[in-house]
């Protein structure tokens with residue numbers, strides 16, 4: 040495909056990466072094999088909470104093929120896994136950060152907690168030997184629900200966190216909120232559970248660690264969304280290694296959705312052990328281990344209240360949330376239900392006063408951390424559910440109540456810290472209404488009723504904040520890392536380009552999108568641009584991919600590096616063309632003296648930079664290779680409206696999503712095909728949460744009851760419809776690309792749209808409340824209880 | 830300990846001495862280095878390991894290598910001929926039916942089998958038939974489009 044006037048921007052280029060994936064030539068971590076490699080298997084706790092009285096490895100050590108066995112006691116001098124965000128409680132005390140050992144020390148705190156590492160010649164041998172490790176446990180009572188964990192008398196999980204309390208944090212002006220409620224014409228109250236989810240990237244986590252005795256350095260292949268962060272945390276905070284002695288490679292990665300952001304115990308243990316064993320060690324999670332040990336998502340219990348005036352205008356909102364942290368603080372766990380949650384509670388609305396208090400609790404479960412959307416789906420669920428209830432209670436149409444409260448002047452300062460730069464919420468609501476054929480709904484509902492089915496329509500007008508920034512403000516709010524991104528553009532002597540990005544692609548298609556940006560700017564064919572990512576040995580630095588930040592932050596870093604390339608190219612061209620630098624224009628791959636036909640191609644400039652015979656060596660370095668670091672001045676704010684239409688069979692409780700329409704504003708779009716794909720995937724994850732998925736622990740034993748695909752309902756092809764999606768554009772004002780991010784929107788907007796549709800459908804039979812997921816059993820029971828109550 | 834097996838994989842005869850409990854998927858991945866076939870679960874439900882055994886799509890994690898003794902196996906690596914993508918592979922690329930690519934080999938192998946069994950499949954049939962293959966990235970929308978387009982191309 041050739042470039043048009045705006046180059047490749049806005050074109051649905053087919054992806055550069057696809058050929059290798061389609062022919063089986065992808066290189067995922069488990070596909071990498073190193074000479075003489077060994078295999079690891081972890082002995083894990085079968086109990087949710089127990090003291091370890093003793094561990095006897097003697098029998099296992101004699102099993103065939105066993106190379107080594109390590110337990111917590113062996114890891115002397117190895118630190119605990121760190122948490123990257125310090126949250127300060129309302130009373131000024133720092134959050135409780137109990138140790139998070141790489142291998143359990145003295146106690147286990149959730150089913151699946153890693154107790155010992157067995158290394159053997161083959162995977163099966165490691166697994167067989169692991170069964171022979173004899174751990175003597177003293178089982179303790181467990182608690183898996185965050186509200187129960189904070190109740191008096193709950194089992195105590197960490198000595199360092201009395202009452203299992205991690206922090207109590209708040210945002211907003213409580214006085215203003217109380218005053219507004221006092222004069223409200225109407226108050227809507229709602230209790231909600233945001234169900235715990237298990238991310239389930241289809242590629243399980245995996246790691247392959249090796250140590251080189253010749254220079255005492257380590258190499259780790261790992262399923263990571265952010266290899267540089269992984270290296271920094273592991274080297275500096277846990278193992279005490281100098282960073283330059285640890286190379287982290289995240290090769291092809293089979294989906295992440297947040298779950299592969301974090302520094303996990305397994306890869307850390309492997310790196311440590313690879314030197315002791317003196318051979319490479321590979322570990323690949325079995326899916327059962329993924330269920331037990333990948334960081335989970337959501338798990339909030341919330342009470343919310345919305346105050347309105349007599350016309351349905353929002354006066355104030357009050358939110359109290361209890362959030363589960365799980366047994367240990369995962370890498371970014373603490374900032375999800377706070378910084379990324381309460382700040383989003385204004386939604387698309389002019390609500391003048393908002394107060395939110397969040398209590399975080401330790402529970403005997405897998406840790407909870409960011410999962411697609413991370414805090415923002417939870418906030419959107421609160422806002423869009425309560426807005427629906429308020430509209431129903433006050434007899435206002437669902438679209439009308441939203442329009443009455445939309446923010447229409449930008450920039451807009453919300454009462455919960457964020458400053459929205461731009462947006463047009465009427466436009467996306469109009470767009471979604473069109474796609475959803477809202478006008479025809481009454482007729483469709485009547486037709487369904489004739490067949491004995493209940494139809495409902497649900498709205499969700501969401502906002503998200505992407506590209507978390509800037510670093511200094513985040514730092515003031517407790518972030519222990521920077522939030523910039525790095526990009527390097529290396530022009531090779533013949534004019535082809537290699538781009539190194541700190542962003543990481545695990546499905547997002549950066550190899551294509553980023554190449555489109557570079558090729559467009561330099562006026563060269565897109566095939567002349569290759570994008571390298573996921574290797575600390577090749578990429579200068581990076582914060583990785585999460586929070587829909589790659590294009591807005593990582594893409595902008597590349598744009599900044601391109602600015603430097605073009606700037607230097609202009610200097611070289613000025614010299615060759617014997618003109619003033621200010622007279623040189625760069626367009627369509629040519630440096631031209633303004634107003635003349637004298638020009639040099641980009642390729643000629645590249646060659647001159649590397650063969651500097653006729654070159655201003657006294658003023659300019661040879662070479663054409665530039666790096667830029669970009670720290671955004673603000674978040675970006677994608678927004679849109681999703682409308683879901685469901686049909687329910689009241690006899691079975693089965694909910695069918697018959698139509699799902701999403702109109703989103705992601706700012707400028709580089710590759711529409713890839714953006715649509717991101718929306719489809721996000722919608723399906725959100726529909727999964729609202730319709731099918733629930734992580735369930737047995738409240739007594741703390742056993743994970745949904746520990747396989749037999750019990751945890753993943754959305755399958757026949758659970759979801761084909762989608763109707765469209766976009767509207769208000770360019771982002773924060774970055775030069777004008778782009779906002781699209782990776783999480785689908786998962787953020789869709790759950791409340793679906794539940795609102797279900798409640799709309801069930802209203803005629805008297806059902807007024809339902810928690811996710813809307814499984815046939817739950818829906819059927821809600822219908823029966825409503826009937827009984829009538 | 831070892832037991833001898835032989836089969837045809839992607840048109841080439843292979844034989845080996847293996848531990849009898851070796852799964853077919855491990856035989857392909859570890860013994861033959863054909864890492865295009867993936868493992869996404871331990872309960873035979875994700876379909877990432879789907880291959881063709883004597884022309885039928887099967888989950889290679891759910892068979893012993895021994896059970897494929899004497900059989901004709903095709904993996905994702907064996908689909909493209911002379912550098913040209915199989916029409917179904919081409920359709921997945923054209924329709925953006927893949928993101929991270931991890932489910933993709935299994936998805937493509939299933940899709941080809943689906944089209945052979947249901948040449949004129951409509952959307953509902955395609956969705957029902959893909960029930961054994963999980964994808965966490967694409968939301969299936971573009972996979973369904975790809976299967977439709979691939980089916981059309983295969984019938985040409």
Ligand code: FES
Pocket residue numbers: 867868869870871872873874875876877878879888889890891
């Ligand atoms: S690996 Fe075979 S079905 Fe999941």
Ligand code: FES
Pocket residue numbers: 241293294546926927928929930931932933963964965966967
């Ligand atoms: S493309 Fe990632 S799981 Fe399907």
